[in-house]
Amino acid sequence: MSPSRFTPEHIEQCWRQALALWDVQVRLSPPEPHVPFHPDADHANEPLAYIDLARRQVFVHFELLQSMGAADSLLAVLAHEIGHHARFPHTLGWDAELRVVEQRLLPGLKQSLTNLFYDLQVNEVVGRTHAEDLCRVYRGFQRTRGDEPTSPLFFFYLAIYEELWGRAPGDLVPPAAMAPMEEQFPGLRAEARMFAQTFYALPNPRLQFLYFCAAFIRYLGKPDELSYVLPLGDDVSQPDVDDWDAALQSGGRWEDVLDEARERGWLDAVPATEEPDLLDQIRRITHHLPGTGDGKLRRALVARHYRRLVDQHLVKLPSAPSRPEPYLRTTPEAWEHGDDPSAIDWTLTVLTQGHLAAVSPLRRELEADVPPPSELGVPSVELYLDTSGSMPNPAQQLNSMTLAAQVLSASALRKKAKVRGIIYSHHAPVVSPWMYDEERARDFLLGYIGGGTQYPFDILSALSEEEPDALRVIISDSDFLANVAEKGAMEALVRSTRRSRLLVAFLALGEDLRARQVLGPVLKERNFRLVVVKWLSDFGQAAAALSQALLEK
The missing domain is CATH 1.10.287 (Helix Hairpins)
Structure with a gap:
């Protein structure tokens, strides 16, 4: 419950004035009281205000605002939050783009500086008419922190506002910390003055952000240990996967401005590196x-x-099949207490149970109606992917074998085939169910085990009996030849080849002489093929050519 001085009428009036300050129409609901995330914790550690963009709802911690002695600053706080939504950052895609560049300049940064960057932009606008209200918030915030020392980052941040709003040194920063900070960071006050004069005059936001990073890097300490708290910080939502994905493709838009920042000498403290992988x-x-x-x-x-x-x-991109949706009813069974009530088929229950329907309902689950292949002759495809330590984790470095498996999988699925993946290494292979859409298959084939290599001949034998007409592709390197040489392995490979439409050993090898010697017995089988790729960099292209040869009519 908000304190009594924050009446609905007062909140409504401040909300209207805050909207008028930005002169924008935004689809945000009027502010509501913040509900503590941890009711038993000190409310000083809760956010003062923030926007839930999913609900487009502004929340204000009225009790914290009053305890800070900043109850009269409600209008400025609301204007601050509206500013994030209306202009800084305005979109989470822009926020993601800045965070990508930030990690390029400051690799390993534990806590992003983007919220602090936006606050400097928002508060410049709000502070034109409500500087004292914002100062009251920052002073109150420091009182709530008690004897906790002010970090160099926050000290420099407050010093900028003192210069921006024409405040005397010590009006916002702790006076007792001024001399020690100046001793630790000579020229700090002059740098804050230069920042206030330069930052807001720069012609575009990309240059602003690079100048901001160049100025604040001096006060971060160890980037991988950075942890700071702002009174109006942490009030911008996190980007989603679409925002991040688009931002990762935006690197080219920063090259010119990065060059300009280096020419100006801003990034002298940042190592000049190429754009990372x-x-x-x-x-x-x-x-x-x-x-x-x-x-x-x-x-x-x-x-x-x-x-x-x-x-x-895959240059040719036929339409991909849709993921099978569960909508076919299964055989009815008696519904028991504890089962999902939504599984009850009331129509069938009433028709069959009559007056006992209410006490003896029947349930029927939904199962997927698997789409039949639209192109006759396209086989089921099994992919055996070697994920031993000889190849990198595909989530950390490009794995050419994983890429090859994904190319083959996508080719088959776009021909309306079904695909099963087997990820193996030295133990505990992982076998997928039959997959019918690229997204699910792609996610499965990103799996990684590491360690040594032990091909799962037992799984190959079992699956070849279960699905004798499947097309099977083994993606590996010279380790597969060592596995085949083990006792009983060649016999299992020959039997499985005879039970397959085709079995292909798709191997990364410098030459194929030894492979042909080791695989001599199975090479005699008409259903076996050996495909050797000399360079790992050619694996993706070779997989595309192989898929065309295997799946095209």
């Missing part, structure tokens, strides 16, 4: 993001990168 960029931007411990965002971005590589090799 895209997979390395994905690792950097997802390494410290909250809520990504399970790697879902990273995996989604990696999958999109491989999809683009696959499409480069």
Whole structure:
């Protein structure tokens, strides 16, 4: 419940005035009281205000605002939040783009500086008419932190506002910390003055951001340990996977402005490096993001990168089949307490159970109606992908064998075939169910085990009995030859070849002489093919040629 002085009428009036300050029409609901994330925790650690963009709702921590002695600053706080939505950053795609560049300049940065960057932009506009209200918030914030020392980053940030708004030194920064900070960072006050005079006069936001990074890098300490709190910080939502994906493709738009920043001497403290590999960029931007411990965002971005590589090799792009939706009813069964109520088929229950329908309902699950192949003669495809330590983790570095598997998989699925993947290494192979859409197959084939190589001949034998007409492709390197030489392996390979429409050994080898010697017995089988790729860089192109040879009429 908000404090009594924050009446609905007062909040409504401040909200209208905050909207008028930006002179924009935004689809945001009027502010509501913040509900503590952790009710038993100190409310000083909760955000003062933020926007939930999913609900387009502004929240204000009225109790915290009043305890800070800044109750009269409500209008400025609301105007600050509207400013994030209306202009800075305005879109989360722009926020993602800045974060990608930020990690390029400051690799390993634990906490993004973009929110601080936007606050400098927003507060310049709000501070034209409500500078004292914002100052009251920053002073109150420091009081709530008690004896906690002011970090160099926050000290420099406050010093900029003192220069921007014509405040005396010590009006916002702690007076007791002024001499120690100047001793630790000589020229700090002069740099804050120069920043306030330069930052807002730069002609475009890309130059602004590079100048901002160049100025603040001095006060970060160790980037991989950075952790800061702002009174109006952490109030911009996180970009989604589409935002991040688009931002990762935007590197070319920054090259000219990066060159200009280096000519101006801004990035002297930043090593001049080439734009990092895209997979390395994905690792950097997802390494410290909250809520990504399970790697879902990273995996989604990696999958999109491989999809683009696959499409480069597959020039012809027929329409992909849609994912089978579960809509076919299964055989009815008695519904029991604890089962999903939505599974009850009431129509069937009433027709068959009569007056006992209410006490003896029947349930029927939904199953997918698997689409039949639209092109006669296209076989089912099984892909055996070697993910041993001789090849890199595909999420961290381009794995040519993984790319080859994805090319073959996409080719088959675009011909309306079904695909099964088997990822193996030295133990515990992973076998997928039959897959009918590229997204699911792509995600599965990004799996990685590492370690030594032990081909799963037992799984090959079992699956060849289960699906004798499938087309099977083994993607590996010279390790496969060592596996075939083991006792009983060649016999299993020959039997499985005879039970397959075709079995292809797709191997990365410098030459094929030894392969032909080792594989001599199975090369005599009419259903076996050996395809050797000399250079790993050619694996994707070779997979495209192989898929055309195997699947085109």
